[in-house]
Amino acid sequence: KREDITYFGAGPAYLPSDVLATAAGALLNYEETGLGVAEHSHRSELATNILNSMKADLAEFLDIPDTYEILIMQGGGSGEFSATIYNLVAVWVEKRRKQLVRERGENVSEEELVKELQKQVQTELRLDYLVTGSWSLKASQEAARLLGPEYVNVALDARTANEGKFGKIPEESTWKLSQKAALVYMCENETVDGVEFPRFPKALEPTGSEDGPIVVGDFSSTILSRRIPVENYSIIFFGAQKNLGVTGITVTIIKKSLLPPTISPAAPSLLRKLGLPIAPVILDYATIAKNNSLYNTLSIFDVYVAGQVLKKLLATFPDKVDGQQAAAERKAASLYAVLDAYPDVYRVVADKSVRSRMNICFRVTKGGNVDEAEKAFLKGAVERGLTGLKGHRSVGGIRASNYNAIPESGVQKLAVYLKEYATA
Numbered sequence: 158k159r160e161d162i163t164y165f166g167a168g169p170a171y172l173p174s175d176v177l178a179t180a181a182g183a184l185l186n187y188e189e190t191g192l193g194v195a196e197h198s199h200r201s202e203l204a205t206n207i208l209n210s211m212k213a214d215l216a217e218f219l220d221i222p223d224t225y226e227i228l229i230m231q232g233g234g235s236g237e238f239s240a241t242i243y244n245l246v247a248v249w250v251e252k253r254r255k256q257l258v259r260e261r262g263e264n265v266s267e268e269e270l271v272k273e274l275q276k277q278v279q280t281e282l283r284l285d286y287l288v289t290g291s292w293s294l295k296a297s298q299e300a301a302r303l304l305g306p307e308y309v310n311v312a313l314d315a316r317t318a319n320e321g322k323f324g325k326i327p328e329e330s331t332w333k334l335s336q337k338a339a340l341v342y343m344c345e346n347e348t349v350d351g352v353e354f355p356r357f358p359k360a361l362e363p364t365g366s367e368d369g370p371i372v373v374g375d376f377s378s379t380i381l382s383r384r385i386p387v388e389n390y391s392i393i394f395f396g397a398q399k400n401l402g403v404t405g406i407t408v409t410i411i412k413k414s415l416l417p418p419t420i421s422p423a424a425p426s427l428l429r430k431l432g433l434p435i436a437p438v439i440l441d442y443a444t445i446a447k448n449n450s451l452y453n454t455l456s457i458f459d460v461y462v463a464g465q466v467l468k469k470l471l472a473t474f475p476d477k478v479d480g481q482q483a484a485a486e487r488k489a490a491s492l493y494a495v496l497d498a499y500p501d502v503y504r505v506v507a508d509k510s511v512r513s514r515m516n517i518c519f520r521v522t523k524g525g526n527v528d529e530a531e532k533a534f535l536k537g538a539v540e541r542g543l544t545g546l547k548g549h550r551s552v553g554g555i556r557a558s559n560y561n562a563i564p565e566s567g568v569q570k571l572a573v574y575l576k577e578y579a580t581a
């Protein structure tokens with residue numbers, strides 16, 4: 158039975174049962190229309206209302222200023238690895254083109270522009286990646302795949318300071334950031350490795366000038382669980398499937414100054430001449446923004462579920478995301494406390510300074526044979542209704558994902574089991 162289980166899976170993740178019950182009803186008959194929410198046209202007034210109210214509640218919960226646009230997209234976090242590259246490279250080229258036209262006058266020939274831009278692309282176009290775990294690594298690999306490795310600057314590879322493994326974030330003074338990168342990419346919370354940035358990096362804080370760092374943040378596994386200094390980011394993105402709702406939609410929060418009418422990303426014809434990739438239209442932020450996220454068929458059901466989760470969060474926490482943050486920190490602290498109390502039995506993967514509150518990754522070392530100990534640990538967990546604890550296949554170990562929908566009582570059950578297993 159659902160009530161007997163606490164599910165610690167990393168995503169798709171647990172959703173509040175009352176939200177699912179409401180969604181199940183809406184799937185059959187939405188607000189007495191005789192038609193389910195997944196059957197209504199995405200262009201109906203009803204769908205637009207669901208979309209707009211979900212966006213408004215998201216902005217309310219996270220205090221997103223109205224200098225930002227919220228786009229509901231598809232393609233997941235992985236789609237955003239590519240989308241951020243396409244779009245921000247096109248913005249970079251457009252800024253350079255405008256600058257050249259300012260310097261050389263409106264009558265500058267197309268040929269001269271292209272020649273000069275080609276030179277600038279080769280010598281100055283750089284994308285910076287802070288590689289702190291498996292997902293930021295993947296994002297950097299996508300940049301190398303789309304553009305060529307010569308354009309990708311891994312400003313930080315956290316493995317080098319930690320015996321080839323993720324688990325620490327080295328001092329900012331060791332990062333090798335480029336001058337005026339087209340983007341600086343960071344993953345706030347590394348779902349596989351259990352590493353989370355404890356605070357926004359000083360080196361990336363806005364400078365107040367237009368030339369300040371263009372920061373992209375992957376919030377896939379931490380969104381809605383902590384306050385975000387939104388204005389430090391140019392783009393914030395996340396898939397819905399961990400803290401927001403069901404799998405299928407991806408949210409992009411983007412500074413309006415990166416969109417028309419402020420800036421129109423470089424035209425496909427120019428990008429083609431420069432040998433740079435052109436965004437597929439469904440990953441083109443300007444297109445999605447212009448169409449209020451309804452350029453093509455959007456899953457309104459997914460938006461509806463996300464909206465219900467947000468309504469519940471707003472009703473539960475009068476102080477909005479700060480309240481949820483306190484709850485997440487309480488839950489994580491109670492698990493880390495037990496793990497730390499038995500150093501001969503458990504070893505937390507991430508360094509104390511960067512421990513994730515969302516994905517608590519650890520090894521079970523009891524008795525010396527880690528493989529066997531972890532198997533036994535998982536077996537006992539399942540017997541107690543504690544499921545989804547197996548670590549990511551690439552790293553092994555145990556991972557307890559502590560997303561928002563996991564109740565404190567479920568976390569307490571796990572804490573009790575951790576203690577029982579350690580002392581048995």
Ligand code: PMP
Nearest residue numbers: 233234235236292348377378396
């Ligand atoms: N970034 C992070 C931090 C993730 O945890 C994930 C998925 N677990 C992704 C990106 C990829 O997301 P998706 O599966 O939605 O493409």
